[in-house]
Amino acid sequence: MPATALHCRICETQHALEAVGTCPRCFGPLDPVYDWDEVERTFTREAIAAGPSSIWRYAPLLPVAPAAESRLAPGLTPLVPAPRLADALGLGELWLKLDTANPTHSFKDRVVAVAAAKARELGLETLACSSTGNLANAVAARAAAEGMEAVVFCPFDLEPEKLLATAVYGATIYAVRGSYDHCSRLTVELSFELDWAFVNVTLRSYYAEGSKTLAYEIAEQLGWEAPDAVICPIASGALFSKIGQGFGELRRLGLVDAKPRLYGGQAEGCSPVATAFADGGRVQPVRPATVARSLAIGNPADGDFAVAAAHGTGGAIYAVAEGEVVENMSLLAETTGVFGETAPGVTVGALRRAVDAGELGESDRVVLLVTGDGLKTPEHVADRCRPVEIEPNADRVLERLAAA
Template identity: 40%
Template sequence: MTHKPLPAPTAYDAITALRCLICGAEYAPGEVRYVCPHHGTEGILDVVYDYAAIAAHTDRDALTANHRRDMWRYLPLLPIAEPRFIPPLDVGWTPLYHAPRLGALLGLPNLWVKDDGRNPTASFKDRASALAVVKAQEANARTITTASSGNAAAALAGMAAGVGLESVIFVPASAPQAKIAQLLIYGATVVLVEGTYDQAFDLCIAAANQQGWYCRNTAYNPYMTEGKKTAAYEIAEQMGWEAPDRVFVAVGDGCIIGGLHKGFADLHALGWIERMPRLMGVQAEGSAVLYEAWRRGVNEIRPIVPHTIADSISVGVPRDRLKALRAVRQTDGAFVVVSDEEILAAMRDLARLTGVFAEPAAAAAVAGVRRALADGQVGRDERVVVVITGNGLKDIPAAMRAVEGEGKAVRLPPTVDALMAWLHVQEKD
C-alpha cells in the first residue's frame, strides 16, 4: 500500500450552502447533517460551491501535473475539511478503455468503457464510501452505517476497515452471497433484512438516528454525490478535457448518475470543459421507476416492488430521484429500459469483446447503448462512454446464466489421447 502526498487546499471553504432540492432552503455546513428538516428524509440536499474561490487556488494545469493517481488528486474540488482522515486504499483513477471490437458489434466506433470494477472492493461505490469515512471521522463518529443491495455495503465495510471504524450494514437477505461474504470478511456487523432494499434503507436510518451512528445512505447523505462525481472528473481528464457526447450508466437509486452530472457541471462551471455530455440512465424493465417519471415529465414516482436479475439497480423507491431526473433533463439525455435477457447478453458481449467482466447492473449500461442505438437515440458517429459500475465476480450465478448453453467447458481424463480424440470430434463438427 503506497501512501502518497495529498494536494491542498480543499474545496471545503468554498462551500456556500447545502441547498434543498425541493424548497431551495440553504444551510451552512454543519448546520444540518443530512437532509432539509422541512421535508424529512425526502429533503435531499445539494452541496453548492463558489467556483471563483475554487479557481483562485487551483486550475486544470496544476491538476494535470499532480502525480497522485486516485480520486484524491481532485481534493481541491472536494468538500473535505480534514485530509488526514483520507483512507489508505487507492480509490478511483480507474481505466478508460477504447473498445473498438465492442463498438464494431454495436456500430459505434467511438465507444469507451470506464471500468470502475477495478476499485478496491470492485465497484463504483468505493468513491462515495471513501468520502463517507472521511466525513464520519470529521464528525467524531465511531460507527458508520448504510443500507445497500450489496455494492455500497461492501464498499463501506472495506473503507471503514481501512481506517478502524466500526460498520453496521443493512442488506436485503436476498443479496448475492459473494456480496455478503465481502461484508463479513471486512468485519462488518451485517443485518440481513427479510424484506426489500427500500425497507432496509428505512430501517438503517431509524437505527442511525437512535444509535448516533454516522449514516452513509445514498441521497440521505448529501456528500455521497460528491464522492461519486470524481468519476466524471476522470472521464474528462482521461479524454484530454474534451467531454464525450454521451455517458451511459445503470440507474437504481439515482445517486451515480446524479454524481456524474455534478462532476461534469463542476468542470463546466470552472471552464475546464466546453460542454456537458448528455447523460443516459439505463434501468431494468422490472425496476423502471425513474424511466416512467421521466417519460411522464414529473418528479413524483409510482413505487413498485422491483424484480430484476440486476440486484444493484433493483429499487422500488429511488431515493436520489431528484438528482437523477435533473441529470438527464438538464443535459438533454434520456432514460432507457432494458430486459434481463438483454442484460445477460451484454455481460457476454462486454467480456468477450473487451475483457471487462461486469455484474448484471453494470452490464445494463452496455445493453442500454444497444437499445438507444436501435431506437435512433444515438448517432453512430457520437463519442460514447459507458460506465461499468461493478465487477462480475460480485454475482457468479448471474454470470453462469449469461453463458448457459454457450459454455465451452469439457470434462476429460488427464491423457493426451483423450484430448486428441475430443479435438478430432470438434474438427468434424
C-alpha cells in the first residue's frame, strides 16, 4: 500500500495516516500522499486488468489496504452508450456511468468501502456519518456486511425510502430536526467525544479518495482513453474535485493523454457552488430548499475546490431550475431505460445547459454520471403512474386499443 502520509491542501504540512479529518494546524483538508515510484511499478494496465472486479483493482492509489476477504465490494459498474438521449440533446457520443449498480445503488458505496477498511485497520467498531440519504444507506449496509455497528444522522424530513433503506440493515438512525448542515455540525462535535469511525468527518481523507475510482473506471472502460467531458452532480463538491484528481493521476502515470472538461450541476434551490463559479468569488453558505434532497448541502466542504476543478479543466458548474429536475428524470428514463434519482435529474440538466451554451456538441465524447437510483425517490415521478385498469379479457384490451 503506497500511501505514506496525509498532506494539507492549504498549509502543505504532512501528518500521520490516522483518523484526523482536518489539518491540526490550519483545519485545511488532508489528502493521502503516495509513493509514486511504487505506484508507477504497481498501477499498470496489466495489473489492474488482473485485479478484482471492484474498486480494489485500483488499490495502489487507495489509501488503505483492501480487506483480505472482500465483502459486498463496490465498483466496476457498467458504462453504457446512450444514443437516444444523445440524439435528444444534440450530442454525438454519450455514455452513462451506472453507479446505481453498486450494492446500495449509489456511488457512496465506493467512499464508504475505503473509509470502512481504514476503520477496521484502526480497530474501530462503529461506522457513523451525517447524510443526505445515500451515504446512510451505504454506511448501514457496509456495517452489516462487516459485522460493525452503524449510527447515522439524517435530516428528519428525508425521503422515507432513504430512511427505510438504512433501517433495514439494523442501523441506528437519528432523525435530526434540522438540515443536513446541522447533521454535519453535530457529527463534527460528536467526533471529539466518541470513539466511532465518522466516515465523512474523521475519516474524510480516506473516504473522499474512494470517489477517484470513478475516473479510473471510466478511463479503463473506454480503453484507457479520457472522454472529452464528464458531467457530475455536486453537493459537498468532494466527488467532483476527486474525479478531477483521478484523471490528473492517470495523466501523471501516462495512462491517459487528455484532461476531460468537468461540468457540474446543482439544483437552483441549493446552488452555492454554481453561484461561486458564476460570480468568481468564494462559496457562500445558503439555506437549501430543493427537490434534490441528496444534493442539499448548504455549506459544502469542498465547494471551492470544485470551482477550481471546473476552471482547471475548462469546464463549468451550472444551477439547474428546480422545475427541470423531475422532467430530466423522466427524459433519462424514457430515452435510456435508466431510472435515476433527483441527483441525475440535476446532472442531465447540467448537460443540457452545457449543450445550450455551445460548450458540448456533436464532436464530443461525453460521460454522464448516474450516481443514485430513482427507486429511492419515487414520489417525484408518481404522477406518471396511470395504469389502465381492465378485466382479464383480451377482447376488452382489443376494444380499448381500437378506441385509442
